[in-house]
Amino acid sequence: MNRESIVQLLESKNVQASYHRLKILEYLVNHRTHPTVDTIYRSLEKEIPTLSRTTVYNTLKVLVAKKIVSQVTVEENEVRYDYSGSAHLHFKCRKCGVVYDIFHDCELLSRKEIEGHIVDEYHINFRGTCKKCVEAARAGAN
Amino acid sequence: MNRESIVQLLESKNVQASYHRLKILEYLVNHRTHPTVDTIYRSLEKEIPTLSRTTVYNTLKVLVAKKIVSQVTVEENEVRYDYSGSAHLHFKCRKCGVVYDIFHDCELLSRKEIEGHIVDEYHINFRGTCKKCVEAARAGAN
DNA sequence: ATTACTGCAAATACTTTGCATACCG
DNA sequence: CGGTATGCAAAGTATTTGCAGTAAT
Numbered sequence: 001m002n003r004e005s006i007v008q009l010l011e012s013k014n015v016q017a018s019y020h021r022l023k024i025l026e027y028l029v030n031h032r033t034h035p036t037v038d039t040i041y042r043s044l045e046k047e048i049p050t051l052s053r054t055t056v057y058n059t060l061k062v063l064v065a066k067k068i069v070s071q072v073t074v075e076e077n078e079v080r081y082d083y084s085g086s087a088h089l090h091f092k093c094r095k096c097g098v099v100y101d102i103f104h105d106c107e108l109l110s111r112k113e114i115e116g117h118i119v120d121e122y123h124i125n126f127r128g129t130c131k132k133c134v135e136a137a138r139a140g141a142n
Numbered sequence: 143m144n145r146e147s148i149v150q151l152l153e154s155k156n157v158q159a160s161y162h163r164l165k166i167l168e169y170l171v172n173h174r175t176h177p178t179v180d181t182i183y184r185s186l187e188k189e190i191p192t193l194s195r196t197t198v199y200n201t202l203k204v205l206v207a208k209k210i211v212s213q214v215t216v217e218e219n220e221v222r223y224d225y226s227g228s229a230h231l232h233f234k235c236r237k238c239g240v241v242y243d244i245f246h247d248c249e250l251l252s253r254k255e256i257e258g259h260i261v262d263e264y265h266i267n268f269r270g271t272c273k274k275c276v277e278a279a280r281a282g283a284n
Numbered sequence: 285a286t287t288a289c290t291g292c293a294a295a296t297a298c299t300t301t302g303c304a305t306a307c308c309g
Numbered sequence: 310c311g312g313t314a315t316g317c318a319a320a321g322t323a324t325t326t327g328c329a330g331t332a333a334t
Binding site: 071072073076077079089091093094100102104106107108111114115116117118119120121122123124125126127128129130131134 | 213214215218219221231233235236242244246248249250256257258259260261262263264265266267268269270271272273276
Binding site: 158160162163192193194195196197200201219 | 313314315316317323324
């Protein structure tokens with residue numbers, strides 16, 4: 001996604017497109033790796049030496065409040081951020097640590113109500129060993 | 143569940159049934175409210191004045207490692223503990239904060255594999271407004 | 285000029301670690 | 310006795326807050 005679209009995305013949600021916000025959202029849009037606050041900060045501080053962690057926290061709070069990005073907790077005790085595209089599930093590999101997006105046609109995803117409760121958000125997360133790590137282990141065994 | 147069964151549960155998993163472990167697991171089994179570390183600590187310190195937070199952390203770590211209880215993160219940044227009974231989903235009400243267990247016959251729950259990755263754990267969490275809070279709001283509006 | 289954004293430093297919250305003591309088989 | 314569990318205090322990590330400075334409208 002180019003810079004212009006990101007500015008438009010921010011403005012369409014009534015978020016002032018400051019330089020830092022632009023860079024942080026751009027990072028999230030272009031790195032679909034579910035980064036943590038720290039990862040985002042470390043990646044951007046090279047390019048923006050004046051950036052502070054507080055700004056990363058502030059910006060992410062705004063983006064989450066405006067539902068432009070979402071918080072993901074695939075692993076307990078580790079908040080990650082994800083640019084909210086279409087509905088999807090997450091799978092985290094215990095071996096390599098990569099978080100995969102899973103697009104699965106699941107009846108639960110379209111539910112507006114469950115057992116009488118009104119659903120406005122859901123998180124479906126899986127953990128295990130990813131395809132690559134399974135294959136690597138199999139190759140190693142030969 | 144009575145004390146004797148809890149001792150047996152611990153011993154069947156090769157966990158020494160010390161007094162503190164017994165009390166902590168007993169709390170989890172009898173309070174199916176998905177408590178946080180702090181809730182567990184505060185509830186038990188009245189009865190066990192010498193209890194320390196470290197012991198609660200240590201014990202929960204052992205219980206999770208032995209898969210007697212599981213960690214639940216229905217809300218980002220808030221680890222809760224749940225005595226692992228049968229497979230189920232969680233729903234957290236944004237208004238009253240209660241975490242409900244949802245038993246739903248979902249195809250995803252029985253999956254051992256998804257898109258080639260091997261699944262050994264899953265977390266399915268919903269958020270929204272619970273039945274009670276919806277009804278309370280409706281009654282208030284009249 | 286007024287409002288909003290940023291960044292530092294301090295404060296708070298949560299969790300882990302090291303080590304000495306106490307408990308249990 | 311010997312290994313394990315416990316508890317305190319300290320360290321570590323993550324996040325929030327207050328406030329002063331800066332930029333934007």
